[in-house]
Amino acid sequence: MSPAELKALIRTVPDFPKPGIQFRDITTLISHGAGLAASIEHLADHARAKGAQAIAGMEARGFIFGTAVAVRLGLPFIPIRKPGKLPIPTIGVEYALEYGTDRLEMDPEAVSQGQRVVIVDDLIATGGTAEAAVKLLRQAGAHVSDALFVIDLPDLGGAELLGKADVNVTKLIDFEGD
């Protein structure tokens, strides 16, 4: 299935989580067997082309696509988690939300020095979470130059934000001005 066909499987929910927001829902894509498999195949092709040695994904939706890409390529998967979930000493990074802050944590021993880690997530909006993940992975010693997304909302500037951190964004689908 082509990216345009995959786009047709994304459900748009108006006014969620608040009025004026068009929520792009991947539930309908992942509950389509062929659509899910094709998404992973496209993402895995990109990750391979970027020289990925490991895949990282952020809790919770990033686990959906990230692990499957890692398995497809026989690579490690590095889970980046919400606070307090990992049972071992972690490293963490705080990042700003629209209201307040949030925190991501990971096992500092999950990556080796200079390992090429590619981030995979379902969607990039402002890019704040992905930027925090980049900082965290670099703090652990990873080389991070690429992040892959199923969906980009380019109006929200996420690719520009990651670009300033020397991370190149690749997406399968975008929803621009619509």
Next chain:
Amino acid sequence: MSPAELKALIRTVPDFPKPGIQFRDITTLISHGAGLAASIEHLADHARAKGAQAIAGMEARGFIFGTAVAVRLGLPFIPIRKPGKLPIPTIGVEYALEYGTDRLEMDPEAVSQGQRVVIVDDLIATGGTAEAAVKLLRQAGAHVSDALFVIDLPDLGGAELLGKADVNVTKLIDFEGD
């Protein structure tokens, strides 16, 4: 890699999340590329043998193994989520925790009537979360007779609890009395 070799990749963290609990940590398994791929291959073999038409997984760690198994078999993945995460009208089920209750939600249209859905998760302990997921999937019309886990802690009785709900438990690894 055999299940015994996979077991050697699980990290045991003593006294997490509280004194006396031996936490079985899959982080070290999934950050081993060959171990992760072999885990998925074993789970996918079981899911195929059980006649799975879709795979369901519970947020968040269930997303790690569940999606990859679905992709391996070209099947839909049905995410079972924590409250308030899905942007559409959901069905939900409450279940008891050691202290208090929690809730799982799903899109009632994610499964078709009589569809054979196999649950995949990293670990079964008391089985309370998996039992709730079974109820929820059946409420949506799914046929659920099997649940697959990477790790079983048989001392905690999860397989018996699911057995009472006519769900058969298959695990790759167990940690019994140790």
